[in-house]
Every structure is written in structure tokens, then in C-alpha cells.
Amino acid sequence: MFADTLPGDQGSAYVAAAYLFFLALLLVYLAIMGVRVARMRRELSELEQLTRERRDAPPASEQEPERLPT
């Protein structure tokens, strides 16, 4: 089926390059977004950890709030 529309045209490499570039760009973008989402997830679990520690600790109002390393 591919042979019907794909003759031995010299341009096919360029066509492939164009589509592949588009795909690569999209993948890079998604990878960057993935890293960002992963970072947010990590921050979120840090905060969860923090709330759990606070709940377990005695409710001491004079105690300094713990600080996370940033």
C-alpha cells in the first residue's frame, strides 16, 4: 500500500526529516513537562511528610516551626 504513494522520489528523506523534527520537538517539550511534574510531585510528598510529622509531634505552640531544606 505504501508503494502506491511512495515512489522513488528524491524528496522522501526531507519529508521524513520534517516529520521527525516535529516529533522530536514534541517529545522534548513533553520531557521537560514531565520533569516539572515530577518535581511538583516530589515537593508535594515533602509537604505530606511534613504534615505527618507535625501531627505526630506534640502540639507545642512555642516550638519553632520546622523548616525544610530548600
Place this chain on the structure above:
Amino acid sequence: MRVLAALLRKELRLELRTLESVPGMILFGVTIFVVFHFGLDRASVEGDLAAGILVVTILFAGMLGLNRLYVADEEQGGFDGFLLAPVDRTWLFVAKAGALFAYLVALELVAVPAFALLLLEPGLGQALPELLLVLALLNAGFAIIAALVGAIAVRTRARDLLGPLIALPLLIPVVIGAARLLEPLLREGGAGGLDATWLAILGLYDLVFGLLSIAVFDPLLED
């Protein structure tokens, strides 16, 4: 209208007293002609090359004006003073554009004769009225865009860098129009006429961007 006259007078008087922009622009413009002479290795130019050199020179020399346009207001509280006055803020934009237009005229009064003297093969006399018209439209376009972009750039940290970077793409239609219009005027052996299409495009661009700038200028001054 009185507000505009007062603001314009203030701009021009400030420039006359401090001479911060215009002398630098003129010197820069003439120096660019020399640079073009050596860069192109040509004793004289005409036609499209001459048009290009003239437009680019005015553009680059004008960039110095753009960068200085709002600096005094930003650094010495001119914005605050203006905001306290009960006047329409649009006038500041019109006055700044008008002042820059005047600076460009001053630049051209020196730079264009210098260009004719140093590089231009055909004399300026062959199409002087048309030349003045095109330069006026070029100046207006530049002044409008620079007055808007300058107001944005002056509040940023890298103002001298961002001003030209933002302004140049916006100016490209002006450059195309002015260069196409100047080309027949600077042709050797008799000037051609003005192309009505390009004249209309250039005029329309000036008009549209003028109105657009007036519409969006206000938010730049609020603080």
C-alpha cells in the same frame, strides 16, 4: 492640545540643555556611512544599495534616541510628576513620539547631506520633495514604534538591549516600505516616481500603529 505643546516643549528644551541624544545620533549616523564605505569597499552607491544604506543608518542612529527617550523620566521621577498632573496620559506618548520625530529630522538634516557628499552618486536634487515625503513617513513610523517600545524597555533591567530587540521586528515593514520607495529616487540617471502602493502601505502602517500605540499606552504608566 495645550498639554501636548507643554510636554513637547519640555522634551525639546531638555534635549537642548543636556544634548543627550541628537549629537550622538548625528555622529553615529555619519560614522555608519564611513563604516559602510569601508565595509562595502565602494566610493559611491546608488539605487537600492543607497536606499538600504540610508534607511539602515537612520534606523540604527535612531536606536540611540530610542534608548535615551525615557531614561530621564525613569531615573529622575519624570513619570511621577507627569502622573500627578490631571491630564490624559496619551499626551505623553504623543509628545515622546513628536520629540523623537524632531530628533530624527535633526539627524537627517546633517546625515542626508553628508550621505550625498560621502557616498551618494546621483545628487539629492533630482527628487527632493519625494525624498522628504518618504523620510517623513519613515520618521513617523520609527517615532511611533520607538515611543511605545521605549516605554516598555525603560522599565526592564536590560533596557538598552531589549529596546532595539523588540523595536526592530516591528520596524521591518517600515524598512521595506521606505527602502522600496527610496530606491527609484536615488537611482543614477534620473529619478523614478513614487510607487503609490508602497506609499499607501507605509502611511497605513504608521496610522495603524499610531492608533494601536495610543490604545495600549496607558497601562504602561500605572505605578
Place this chain on the structure above:
Amino acid sequence: MHGKGLRGLSVATIVVLVGAFAIAAFYAPLDADQGFRQKIFYLHVPLAIVSLVGFIVGGLLAVQHLRSRASIWDLRSYVAIHISLILGVAVLVTGAIWAKTSWGVWWLWDEPTLVSFLIVFLLYATYTPMRFAIEDPERQARYASVFAIAGGAFVPICFGAVRAQEQEVHPQTFGSGELPGPMWLTFLVSLAGMALLFATLYRFEIETKLTRGRLRALRRRLLDDDAPVQRRSAAPTI
């Protein structure tokens, strides 16, 4: 991270876009003079249209921001322009590749559409540095909106001005009415796919930014941080 309908949108995007490329490869007939090379058309032109529309939409959203002064509109405008810029890179690269296959050169100055796109791209390339150079978030948003409105108006003007007297050598398969039905259909499906892609990325980016804003607010509350250290950022802060 569950924007409403984001999952459905993503699935629709993948289906339509892959479908579009599939029918571009197998169904659309070969162009009479361009042959297989014409297939770049189904990638390049929809990308360019979507990217330009995105810039204009960014301007319209900025108008809304200046009217309402709600920072969510600034965020929307920023994201629209951001995605358009990313797609713009693909437009320029695929355009150059198409120029190479069609005319044998990587760049053709006689080609008004390509040149106008470059000018618009260069203008918007300064959008992010401009935002970054303004520290106060409120002023940053305001100035960015002015930029976005001026830029959005510049897009059609620039295309008109550059096109005005350049000769037309762009492969006029499009808009002249002579495009055969199957090609036209393929083109429309590709355009729909690209528009969906833009919408998905836009929603995704917005959701991420909003979630991050909420996360930071939560962190501040938990740590009793009244004055958070604002990191300088080009992105709007919500």
C-alpha cells in the same frame, strides 16, 4: 493535575493527529509537480496557521487581562504565546526543509509567507526575555499584555505588508481553489489535529502552572512563610 477533560482532549489529539499523518501518507494523492515532497504541506501549513492564530489569541487574552486585571488572563496569554513560539520553531524548520526540497535552497527571501513568519517569530522571541527583565510581577503582567496586544495586531499587518509586492512563489496549493478534494480533506484533518494539539498543550501547561501555584501557596502556609522568596521568573505568578 486532573484538568477537566484534559485526558479526553489528549486522546482526541493523538487520534486525530496520527490519523491525519496516516491519511497524508497513504490516502492523499501525490501532487502533480511536487510529488512526495508535497507531503510536508500537511505538517508545515497547519503548524504555521495554528502558531499564528495562537499569537493572535495571546493578544486577545491580553486585552482581557488589561480589562479585568485578573492574573489568570495574563497566564493564559503567556501560555498561548509560549506554545505558539515552540510550534514556531517547528514551522521555521519544516519551512526551510520544504524550501530545500522545492527550490533547492534552505531559505528563499522571495517567499513572503516564510519571511513574514520569521519576522513575527523574531518579535515574539523577545517576549520571554522582556518578561524576565521585569521583576515586579504585577508590572511584568501589565507590560507583557501591552506587548502581546501590539504583537497580536502586528501579525496580520506584517503578513499584509511583506506579501504586498513580493512575487508569489509559495506553492499555491492552498487557497486558490484548485486543491483536489482528497488533499483538501487531508489538510483540514491535519489542521484540526494541530489545533487539538495546541489546545492540549495549552491546557496542560495552564494546569501545571496553576497546580504549581497552589503547591507553593500550600508550602508557604505550612512553613509559616509570610514573605516568600520570589524567584525571578518569566512565567506569570498566580
